[in-house]
Amino acid sequence: MGLLEELLDMSAGWPAWQSDALRRIFTVGALGKTDLVEIRAMLEQAEGAPSPVPLDASHIPTLGDGQTTVLLELRDLQHVNRFAPASGMQFNPDGLNIVFGTNGAGKSGYSRVLKRACRARRSSPVLPDAYADTPGTPSATIVALDEQGNPRLYEWQEGRDADRRLAMVAVYDSHCSEDYITDEGTCDYQPYGLPQLGELTQGLTRLQSSIKQEREAIRLDASPFESLKGAHPVGQIIETLSADTDLDQIRQLGVFNQEHEDRIIEIDQLLANLDLEPQARAKDGLATLTCPQ
Numbered sequence: 008m009g010l011l012e013e014l015l016d017m018s019a020g021w022p023a024w025q026s027d028a029l030r031r032i033f034t035v036g037a038l039g040k041t042d043l044v045e046i047r048a049m050l051e052q053a054e055g056a057p058s059p060v061p062l063d064a065s066h067i068p069t070l071g072d073g074q075t076t077v078l079l080e081l082r083d084l085q086h087v088n089r090f091a092p093a094s095g096m097q098f099n100p101d102g103l104n105i106v107f108g109t110n111g112a113g114k115s116g117y118s119r120v121l122k123r124a125c126r127a128r129r130s131s132p133v134l135p136d137a138y139a140d141t142p143g144t145p146s147a148t149i150v151a152l153d154e155q156g157n158p159r160l161y162e163w164q165e166g167r168d169a170d171r172r173l174a175m176v177a178v179y180d181s182h183c184s185e186d187y188i189t190d191e192g193t194c195d196y197q198p199y200g201l202p203q204l205g206e207l208t209q210g211l212t213r214l215q216s217s218i219k220q221e222r223e224a225i226r227l228d229a230s231p232f233e234s235l236k237g238a239h240p241v242g243q244i245i246e247t248l249s250a251d252t253d254l255d256q257i258r259q260l261g262v263f264n265q266e267h268e269d270r271i272i273e274i275d276q277l278l279a280n281l282d283l284e285p286q287a288r289a290k291d292g293l294a295t296l297t298c299p300q
Contacts, residue, residue, distance in 0.1 A: 014203075038210035076151050079151060082095030090113060148163070
């Protein structure tokens with residue numbers, strides 16, 4: 008089993024939100040802020056969270072069906088940049104095909120279509136003609152040889168999963184070269200799949216850090232309630248206060264009923280009738296008698 012197949016098999020046992028995160032990495036290249044927000048919403052099953060889309064073979068560039076694929080023609084381009092409708096190019100099934108021309112001839116446009124259709128490691132969405140009155144969805148037809156050597160048509164459209172057979176075609180350009188050589192004379196190659204796994208680890212670490220910061224920000228500070236602690240119902244509740252505390256019990260303790268009001272009236276009456284002056288004089292006299300001369 009190859010690395011990509013093993014990674015795909017391993018992700019099948021992950022939670023759906025985590026597999027969705029790896030899918031985004033293979034599709035886009037990295038996890039952005041919006042991705043992390045949506046992944047967290049899926050993790051927390053928040054209201055309005057998007058439905059997870061677990062990783063499958065159609066999301067992994069270069070994960071083809073293992074068969075040799077020979078391109079014959081790219082034709083019937085529709086709504087691709089400023090190409091005329093039905094534009095295309097043919098390939099020689101034997102040997103090396105070289106595409107050359109002046110600036111603006113369409114070399115990069117054809118390359119963008121092939122990179123998307125053949126699921127290159129680095130690609131960008133193919134855009135329609137911005138000057139068209141009604142820009143449509145870019146599409147094209149690709150002709151390749153099947154196992155018996157017969158021509159077979161593959162319909163490609165921007166935004167849809169490309170056929171696995173086309174993924175067997177490696178499209179290489181200056182952007183894809185970053186996967187192999189980053190500095191002159193320095194090889195920086197990693198088997199395809201390992202960088203994506205590393206990006207997943209970094210993304211989940213950032214997600215974990217943000218959740219931890221929010222938890223610390225809302226951590227309960229019980230110091231304002233120190234004066235309420237004691238061997239009574241309110242004190243006992245405060246001592247054991249947690250996320251599992253029964254809120255109904257707290258609400259019940261906060262109810263001010265008639266019994267409490269009657270007790271306050273009783274205490275006010277006791278204080279009003281309490282004459283402390285005789286006791287104060289007695290204490291003062293006692294202090295005078297016991298004071299050394």
